[in-house]
Every structure is written in C-alpha cells, then in structure tokens.
Amino acid sequence: xxxxxxxxxxxxxxxxxxxxxxxxxxxxxxxxxxxxxxxxxxxxxxxxxxxxxxxxxxxxxxxxxxxxx
Numbered sequence: 001x002x003x004x005x006x007x008x009x010x011x012x013x014x015x016x017x018x019x020x021x022x023x024x025x026x027x028x029x030x031x032x033x034x035x036x037x038x039x040x041x042x043x044x045x046x047x048x049x050x051x052x053x054x055x056x057x058x059x060x061x062x063x064x065x066x067x068x069x
Contacts, residue, residue: 006042021051 013024025043029036043051055061 001042003042003044006039007044007047010047020054021047022054025051 009028010021010024013019013027014021019027029039052061
C-alpha cells in the first residue's frame with residue numbers, strides 16, 4: 001500500500017464513521033491486524049499535520065506557533 005492510498009482510506013473513515021484522525025488510524029490498524037509501529041511510513045505529511053493538530057487540541061503535544069503573552 002502506498003501513502004496516498006492509506007491517506008484516502010483514513011480520510012474516508014474520518015468522514016463515514018465520524019472518527020478523529022488518530023482514532024481512524026488506530027481503527028484501521030486494529031481491523032487489518034497491522035502493528036502501529038509499522039504504519040509511520042504510510043502516514044503522509046498532510047495526514048501527519050492533521051494528527052498533530054488534533055494532538056495539540058487534546059493537549060497531547062505542546063501548542064506551537066503562538067506568540068508569548
């Protein structure tokens with residue numbers, strides 16, 4: 001499978017099942033018996049960015065790009 005195909009599958013899961021991007025990746029891996037450690041090469045840059053934004057909103061990652069107040 002190529003990165004583009006994987007991204008399309010994840011985008012479809014997000015829309016059809018109303019999942020977050022992180023949950024869609026986990027769901028896909030569980031359904032297809034894929035170990036999460038092997039999936040990193042399939043995650044495209046746009047998909048990675050969407051997952052990163054979700055993680056920041058959930059405070060899993062520090063927020064970046066804001067001016068200190």
